[in-house]
Amino acid sequence: MMVKQVIGQAAFVGFAEFKHVYTPKTWLTGWMLRLVSQVVFFGLVGKMAGDRITAEYVLLGNAVTVIAIEATLVITTASLERYQGTYPMLVVSPTNMGLVYLGRGLHWVLAGLGSSALVFALVWALFRPDWNWRVAVFALPCLIVIGLGAYVYGAILAACSLRHYKFRWVYLNFGFMVLMTFCGTNVPRSFWPAPIEWATQVLPLSHGLTAMRTLAAAGPLSDVLGQLGLEVCVAALWAALTLLFFERIASKGRRDGSLNFTS
Amino acid sequence: MIEVTGLGRVFVKKGRQAKRAKQSGPTAQDSRVVALDSVNLSVPEGETHGVLGPNGAGKTTLVRILSTMLLPTSGRALVAGHDVTTEADQVRRRIGIVFGGDNGLYTRITARQNLVFWATMYRVDASVVKRRSQELLERVGLADRADEPVEGFSRGMRQRLHLARGLIGDPAVLFLDEPTMGMDPLATRDFRDLVHELKAEGRTILITTHDMSEAEALCDRVSLVDHGSILVTEPTATIGRMLSGHDRIDVTLREDQSPLLSELAGLPQVERVDKLSEPGSVRIHTVSADANPVVLRWLLDAGIDALRTGRPTLEEVYVHLVGNRGLTV
Ligand SMILES: Nc1ncnc2c1ncn2[C@@H]1O[C@H](COP(=O)(O)OP(=O)(O)O)[C@@H](O)[C@H]1O
Ligand SMILES: [Mg+2]
Numbered sequence: 293m294m295v296k297q298v299i300g301q302a303a304f305v306g307f308a309e310f311k312h313v314y315t316p317k318t319w320l321t322g323w324m325l326r327l328v329s330q331v332v333f334f335g336l337v338g339k340m341a342g343d344r345i346t347a348e349y350v351l352l353g354n355a356v357t358v359i360a361i362e363a364t365l366v367i368t369t370a371s372l373e374r375y376q377g378t379y380p381m382l383v384v385s386p387t388n389m390g391l392v393y394l395g396r397g398l399h400w401v402l403a404g405l406g407s408s409a410l411v412f413a414l415v416w417a418l419f420r421p422d423w424n425w426r427v428a429v430f431a432l433p434c435l436i437v438i439g440l441g442a443y444v445y446g447a448i449l450a451a452c453s454l455r456h457y458k459f460r461w462v463y464l465n466f467g468f469m470v471l472m473t474f475c476g477t478n479v480p481r482s483f484w485p486a487p488i489e490w491a492t493q494v495l496p497l498s499h500g501l502t503a504m505r506t507l508a509a510a511g512p513l514s515d516v517l518g519q520l521g522l523e524v525c526v527a528a529l530w531a532a533l534t535l536l537f538f539e540r541i542a543s544k545g546r547r548d549g550s551l552n553f554t555s
Numbered sequence: 556m557i558e559v560t561g562l563g564r565v566f567v568k569k570g571r572q573a574k575r576a577k578q579s580g581p582t583a584q585d586s587r588v589v590a591l592d593s594v595n596l597s598v599p600e601g602e603t604h605g606v607l608g609p610n611g612a613g614k615t616t617l618v619r620i621l622s623t624m625l626l627p628t629s630g631r632a633l634v635a636g637h638d639v640t641t642e643a644d645q646v647r648r649r650i651g652i653v654f655g656g657d658n659g660l661y662t663r664i665t666a667r668q669n670l671v672f673w674a675t676m677y678r679v680d681a682s683v684v685k686r687r688s689q690e691l692l693e694r695v696g697l698a699d700r701a702d703e704p705v706e707g708f709s710r711g712m713r714q715r716l717h718l719a720r721g722l723i724g725d726p727a728v729l730f731l732d733e734p735t736m737g738m739d740p741l742a743t744r745d746f747r748d749l750v751h752e753l754k755a756e757g758r759t760i761l762i763t764t765h766d767m768s769e770a771e772a773l774c775d776r777v778s779l780v781d782h783g784s785i786l787v788t789e790p791t792a793t794i795g796r797m798l799s800g801h802d803r804i805d806v807t808l809r810e811d812q813s814p815l816l817s818e819l820a821g822l823p824q825v826e827r828v829d830k831l832s833e834p835g836s837v838r839i840h841t842v843s844a845d846a847n848p849v850v851l852r853w854l855l856d857a858g859i860d861a862l863r864t865g866r867p868t869l870e871e872v873y874v875h876l877v878g879n880r881g882l883t884v
Contacts, residue, residue: 301672302672305672378661381659381673385647385676386648386677386678387676392676546623549564549619551624552619553624553654553656
């Protein structure tokens with residue numbers, strides 16, 4: 293299967309690059325510290341603002357959202373692609389660049405999984421939340437599905453950032469701010485006006501996070517699986533859009549002349 | 556293999572760039588750049604074709620269109636029998652692209668891994684990938700560094716890897732855009748040998764350059780390009796005939812011989828005498844090939860023995876048509 297090989301090769305390049313993004317030390321002192329402070333901050337705000345329930349709600353939301361945020365960093369991979377001049381070469385190869393990008397930034401999902409797991413462990417140790425044990429058991433598959441969903445969503449933003457290179461940081465920040473704000477991290481989705489709440493149904497993170505919350509509250513497993521299934525559907529939708537978007541930016545680039553050998 | 560008819564490309568500058576252009580001149584024309592203007596070109600299978608011209612002539616634009624990186628705004632181009640606009644995918648499977656400079660590679664992985672990556676992108680059969688990568692690495696002289704990350708490679712090594720990358724899909728048509736830009740002379744010589752090999756394999760090659768000796772060494776035919784138009788397309792070996800059908804005589808006069816100059820110019824067999832850049836050197840254009848022996852005899856009798864005969868070179872044709880802009884010899 294060519295599809296598998298393309299995604300595999302693309303992921304391979306990503307993982308090779310990832311080894312140079314962080315050393316264990318810079319990861320711990322930089323990225324991890326930032327994440328933990330964020331989680332602790334929201335946890336404390338939750339504690340001060342209300343009861344233990346609120347605090348635990350916010351803590352769970354943030355610990356899960358970590359992987360979604362990190363997965364959208366595929367946008368920075370696209371910037372690197374452009375910087376090193378491989379972007380136009382991918383466009384004119386006989387393979388859809390969207391397919392390449394279904395694999396090209398997968399290392400961010402794995403990194404996000406690590407971050408999320410670490411934050412979970414810390415939250416458990418520091419705040420002793422009253423979560424059902426099932427969270428610990430089913431966290432891994434849930435987080436993987438959430439991570440992949442956020443990743444393909446990020447891949448589309450990566451396509452957009454290749455097109456509007458000047459705004460790549462805007463796309464990155466906008467990308468994860470939308471997820472963090474509307475998809476149920478700190479406040480329930482029902483808090484938002486109906487149209488926004490409705491829109492979050494097709495955003496990654498929403499259903500996966502609901503699944504995790506159902507697990508924590510010892511809700512029925514069938515609900516959890518239903519929510520996860522929805523999260524998978526959302527991911528599939530964004531994956532299909534990724535293929536389309538990369539085709540689109542390629543043909544737009546061909547039309548306006550922004551693809552060149554040197555950039 | 557390459558059929559280009561009426562091909563044109565106009566760039567429209569947008570936003571701030573266009574505003575700036577409008578400030579410096581009131582017409583709307585200022586925000587439009589005609590990079591390619593109705594180009595016609597036909598390159599048969601197996602030919603190595605050179606596209607020569609100064610910077611900004613439109614060489615890269617032509618290659619970008621033919622390699623499906625850019626859409627034309629007018630005209631049509633077929634590569635390997637497929638239209639670059641409507642059948643880009645078919646074209647992409649049949650071409651290889653190499654451009655000068657050291658960009659365009661994944662630096663964190665090895666040379667071999669780069670080739671395997673691109674082989675996958677070019678849908679090379681999995682059973683062939685390994686062997687072909689190894690063959691190409693040997694061919695471009697990178698076999699002993701094949702398993703090192705590209706980030707440690709010199710510019711020349713990266714360029715060789717580029718060439719291997721361009722060949723990974725076993726392309727019928729190869730586009731080389733200023734491939735030797737920045738290469739040292741030794742690397743350039745190796746590169747030329749390799750292009751000869753590729754030609755012997757029957758591949759069609761389109762190479763852009765502003766290096767005359769490169770074009771002369773490699774190309775069956777050349778097209779001279781300037782301001783987005785092809786000025787002339789001729790076989791490299793006989794392009795000099797455009798200026799003169801027969802040999803001219805270059806002579807160098809000693810200082811005491813300079814009075815002979817007017818006498819020489821007055822000979823009935825001599826059409827005209829041009830000064831060359833070296834002091835005391837002149838080029839004698841005779842009226843016909845038959846006139847040459849007579850003039851040579853006259854020169855020797857007059858004691859002028861620093862002389863040389865020859866056809867007009869590609870370089871002279873270039874200077875004649877384009878001028879001295881962007882010339883490297
Ligand atoms: N993307 C673009 N937008 C605007 N003008 C362009 C663009 N690409 C090329 N040009 C213009 O087209 C002309 C031809 O450029 P190019 O084909 O790169 O020349 P060459 O390769 O012969 O040096 C130049 O005047 C260049 O400025
Ligand atoms: Mg050029």
